[in-house]
Amino acid sequence: MSTFTGDETAPFFGFLGAAAALVFSCMGAAYGTAKSGVGVASMGVMRPELVMKSIVPVVMAGVLGIYGLIIAVIISTGINPKAKPYYLFDGYAHLSSGLACGLAGLSAGMAIGIVGDAGVRANAQQPKLFVGMILILIFAEALALYGLIVGIILSSRAGRLPSIQIMIVPGNMNNDGDSDCEDIRCNRKHVEGKSLH
Numbered sequence: 001m002s003t004f005t006g007d008e009t010a011p012f013f014g015f016l017g018a019a020a021a022l023v024f025s026c027m028g029a030a031y032g033t034a035k036s037g038v039g040v041a042s043m044g045v046m047r048p049e050l051v052m053k054s055i056v057p058v059v060m061a062g063v064l065g066i067y068g069l070i071i072a073v074i075i076s077t078g079i080n081p082k083a084k085p086y087y088l089f090d091g092y093a094h095l096s097s098g099l100a101c102g103l104a105g106l107s108a109g110m111a112i113g114i115v116g117d118a119g120v121r122a123n124a125q126q127p128k129l130f131v132g133m134i135l136i137l138i139f140a141e142a143l144a145l146y147g148l149i150v151g152i153i154l155s156s157r158a159g160r161l162p163s164i165q166i167m168i169v170p171g172n173m174n175n176d177g178d179s180d181c182e183d184i185r186c187n188r189k190h191v192e193g194k195s196l197h
Helices: 007-046 053-077 088-125 129-157
Strands: 164-166 188-190
Touching: 007 053, 007 088, 007 129, 053 088, 053 129, 088 129
Parallel strands: none
Antiparallel strands: 164 188
């Protein structure tokens, strides 16, 4: 009788984390670009000379997609069950990494879009507000950097499961001296003696 350990589904969670990192980050980048772009277009009708100066929020929003791309590449390259064991722990680590980076990028994109739209319109009427707008955008961009840093740390945790020693529990032996467990992973334990289950 085989025991389901969950490791068979681990790559699903890993790839889900890679997709989440890229999708959510690009959603934030798209919202920030669109929201700020509307403000730049509206302001450019009256003050076309300020268009290139006011395109900073659009650029900062576009960078968010790169953060998600980085995490997605890191996660996807770490998933290769045929080369090395890929446990459920690794899948969860990659999933949390992707969600951390993706959702942080989404929130940063929303902040950049809203601030960029209002800041660009206000800058057209009062040029002294430009420095303040840039500072606010930098702090909004920092939110995505926090997610990127945590995502890298979490993804590096995958693949660090301690070495495993296969142990046959004496109570599982039948009269023939064979183990009742067909899947030897159901009785695996850490070398330190701690059970994985």
